[in-house]
Amino acid sequence: MRSIACLVFLVQSLTGFSQNKSVLKLWYNKPSGAVWENALPIGNGRLGAMIYGNVGRETIQLNEQTVWSGGPNRNDNPDALAALPEVRRLVFDGKQKEAEQLANKSILTKKSHGQMFQPVGSLNLTFDGHDTYTNYYRELDIERAVAKTSYTVGDVTYTREVLASFPDNVIVMQLTASKPGKLSFSASFSTQHKPSNSKTSSANELTLSGTTSDHEGVKGMVKFKGITRINTVGGVLLTNDTSLIVKGASAATIYIAIATNFTNYKDLSGDENARAAGYLTKAYAKSFTALLIPHVAAYQHYFNRVRFDLSASAGPRSTASTLVIRCARRPIRCAGRRG
CATH class of the missing domain: 2.70.98.50 (putative glycoside hydrolase family protein from bacillus halodurans)
Structure with a gap:
């Protein structure tokens, strides 16, 4: 039998009216x-x-x-590889601000930072x-x-x-x-x-x-x-x-x-x-x-692989609720009651 893992939430303190199932x-x-x-x-x-x-x-x-702006291009920084050891050394020495400044200069692109979806x-x-x-x-x-x-x-x-x-x-x-x-x-x-x-x-x-x-x-x-x-x-x-x-x-x-x-x-x-x-x-x-x-x-x-069905139990003012989670057509039910 194939095992299926589902995350199930226990629903408590829910009060509501019973209603017919509605389409989404x-x-x-x-x-x-x-x-x-x-x-x-x-x-x-x-x-x-x-x-x-x-x-x-x-x-x-x-x-x-x-459909994006621009076209094929390289936007890598040619100085990045040579600068990487020094950026690491500054980080390990606790000099985060200096490491950031060097990375901004030598690792971030000097050209396009990215194109736009249009x-x-x-x-x-x-x-x-x-x-x-x-x-x-x-x-x-x-x-x-x-x-x-x-x-x-x-x-x-x-x-x-x-x-x-x-x-x-x-x-x-x-x-x-x-x-x-x-x-x-x-x-x-x-x-x-x-x-x-x-x-x-x-x-x-x-x-x-x-x-x-x-x-x-x-x-x-x-x-x-x-x-x-x-x-x-x-x-x-x-x-x-x-x-x-x-x-x-x-x-x-x-x-x-x-x-x-x-x-x-x-x-x-x-x-x-x-x-x-x-x-x-x-x-x-x-x-x-x-x-x-x-x-x-x-x-x-x-x-239809996953279905969440949050419905109240029968009765005009029921305090009980049931959460049905269907994963690969196998239902798991959790019942909760206020109190």
Whole structure:
């Protein structure tokens, strides 16, 4: 039998009402507005996004793990090896201040102290006529790693669900309207990076390309590519120079693929265009549901390994409590009573 070590906390002095088990969700009745900290995070380890849940102009702020300022460089101090014995001697002699001064001069870098992780940019969705709404609700389903926003305009309820798929390496959002032909919006990219380029293609794709920033004298060399496609149910898909435009659809699925030229810490020879196109092509052949099912399974493979269940015993004002900790599906129970 495989042994499993779990740290178990004895819960005492807890008074509460009995309640039904609830799913793990963060939920809100207001959009994020312009506050980054209010947005809901999704991610798959390589890609990440902050979902603002705004109604008239939704923001999906995008990250990719290798989008950093600068590029391959050495920032070690060439004087460090020769100075190390003297720094040690000063420490052992109790001369910590002198040791610190020498280390600052001879061991700390004379160049870059490190690079900055940077956002790719944002996909912005504009919904004309949605400034007045009711029944607003947004949530992050922590058990499924899916963010959701819903609201009503007139007699139509609009719903958005978005996830970052680990199996399929894309961010995907499904938008639906409760009545046929009532979903219309435009999608465009924005980014802080210069130089950058956002445009549409003849294949009805919206693309974003750019290079990361210089920092502390190190030239930005990480090139990134983002590609978005939209698949609609009903309606039409139009384009202009910088936007995809959906008119009169009943539902739409937005696919977002992002890649860079990063191969390893000293190699930026990758093809960001081919990588992003490869991710997108594979995912675009699948419906939102076909992406959702393996996404949830892959996520819960790790999420369900540990479960904390803090619940009160039966009774309207019970002073007893039970903490159930599940590790690899083996429950351990601890009961505590006030007093």
